[in-house]
Amino acid sequence: MVRMEQPHRWLTPFLLWLLTLILWLPGLGNLPLRDWDEGLVANVARSTTGLLPMKWKHSYLNKPPGLHWPMGQLIRTQGKQENVVRLLPALISSLAIPLIFLLRRTLGAKGCERSALLSGLVLMTLLPMARHGRLAMLDGTLVSCTLLLWWGWVNSQTNHGQAFAAGLACSGILLLKPPAILGFGLIVLVASGRTLRPTGRRLCALVLGLLPGVSWHVWHWIVRGDKALLMWGGQGLARITTKVGDGFGWWIPWVEILEGGWPWLLLFPSGISWIWTHRQQTVGRWQLSLLLGSALMVLPLRTQLPWYSHLLWPPISLVCAEGLRELLERGQPRWVPQSWRAIGCLLTILGCVAIFDKTLTIPNLSLVCAGLGLLAGGHGLQNNARRHRAQGLVILLIGWGLALLTLWQSRLWLWELNESWDPRPIAAEIKKLPVNAEVLVEGPIRPSLSWYADRELSRFYQKSSPDDRHWVVSNRHIPDCHLANRPVKGEWQLWQCD
Known part of the structure; x- marks a missing residue:
């Protein structure tokens, strides 16, 4: 491990965070909230005025109010615009970038400063990380708490006070998705190995940080009784063994990784090779433990949703960053920049075709920016001179960053909305x-x-429709009903039934 004594040791992570905000925040409110989770989180946040989570006037037992309550405070003071609803989750999610830098730097080994910087840049420019980080959901905040836990605990070996930060991170996890603390705690135990050493001061600092999260769950159980256990059982651990709600199959996280890991996923094999070579060192042991532990937390789940794979991106970024450092320093493996050039050529051609063919509803400008970045950056990264390879990486990052910024403005970045109605x-x-x-x-x-609509809506059943006057939102004609207003844009309309 490396202990940084330079007076500007916080400058790089701070600049990384500012760059993340520049890249992630534009266009935050240009699309409506998506279902399910954004609409659900927003409704719970607005209904939760105290420390007991509520949904409308009913008890909400699925999740603690760790993010809902501060979001509700912001909504009540600043309004219910989409950018206000998404702002706090986006800000907290963006902290994952400086935190992964700090974690990798603390793990040490030769070239750790460069690997830390590359880890932050890789995580920052991953489309799923940026996209889900912008949404009013819990997953991005959970990733930041997880990285704070890992960094705080690794750093606490030389600074016992950092165990308090690890404890606060555990409280954050307990107030977001409580059962996840079991998996993350086990990862820390395995990764720490013989260096665990729970000394008195270290243990006291950890317990002190844990107090807010543990205290809330004890109080919640006192107030709501056995119902409070639902977020641990039926909405938590039950997802490991049974299918809960509208979950998908086992293949979802694999599809998410293959879809969202570009362009860095090609560096994964060389990164794994580097980590395996250093497996006897702290850096290799921790990175292997984080990767395998996170995979064991996500892949076996019987209930799978696309955003569950969000937990995999930090360890994947750490692995890919090691491969990227090898590429910058030794120019190997050469097939990676060659592949980037080929992909960049295809994306540029496709983007140019989409610009002239208006029938193609794809983010053409984003494709052109990403394609040119990969094409020119891949060419530079093939150079024999290290300085030219570094310039190639900068070009690639600029092109990919511009692709993300133009994607946010294309109104296609939230593609779930293209499968439903506004x-x-x-x-x-x-x-x-x-x-x-x-x-x-x-x-x-x-x-x-x-x-x-500012009101709780119920589901309509044809066979048990109310006898009194009511209104139905539907995409088909309802018998004995008529349109309640002028037809709105889209197939779904509001019908008045007497």
Whole structure:
């Protein structure tokens, strides 16, 4: 491990964080909240005025209020615009970039400063990391808490006070997704090995940081009784053995990794080779433990959703950063920049075709920026001179960064919305109805529709429809009902039923 004594040891992680904000925050509010999680999180945040999580006027038992409560405070003071709802999760998620830098630098080994910088740059420019980090969801915040836990514990070997930061990170995890603390704690035990040494001061600092999270769960159990255990069992550990809700199959995390790991995923084999060579050292043992431990936490889950793989990106970034450092220093493996050039050529051609063919609804400018960055950057990284390889990496990063910035402005970055309908026009019509009007939704409930309509909506069942006057949101004609307003854009309309 390396203990940095330079007066400017915090400058690089701070600059990395500022660069992350520049790259992640633009266009934060240019699309409506998506379902499920954004609409659900926003509704819970607005309903939670105290430390007991609520959804509308009902107890919310799925998750603690670690992120919902501060989000609710911000919404009540600054308004319910999309950029306000997403701002706090995005800010906390962005802290993962300086934290992974600090973690890798603390792990040490030759060239650790460069590996730390590359780890931050790789994690910052991964599309899934940036995209999910911008959303009003818990997963990005969970990643930041996880990295704080790992960095705090590694650093506590020489600075016992850092164990307090690790304890605070554990409290954060307990207030976000409680069962995850078991897996992350086990990873720390395995990675620490013989260096665990739970000395008195170190243990006291850790316990002190754990107090907020543990205290809340004890208080929650006192107030709500056995119902408080749902977030540990039915909404937590049960996902390991059973399918909960609308989860998908085992292949989802593999698809997410293959889809979202570009362009850095090609460096994964050489990174693994470097880590395996250094497996007897602290840096190799920790990186292997983080990668395998995170994979064992995600891959075996019977309930799989695309954002569960979010936990895999930090250890993958650490591995790919080692491969990238080898490429910069030795120019190997040469097939990686050659592949980047080929991919860049294809993306540039596809983007140019999309610019002239208006029928293609793809982010053409993003493809052109990414393609040119890979093409020119890959060419530079093939050079025999180290200085030219470094310049090639800078060009690649600029092109990929511009691709992300243009993607946020293309209104296609939240592609789940392309599979459903914009709830805002119908929500505006629902808000015109009396406060006590009964509004139902045919098909799956849309939490975002409830959010924009400012009222809790129930599901409509044809065989058990209410006898009194009610309104139904549907994409088909409802018998004995008529349109309640002028048709809104899209197939889904608001029907009045007497």
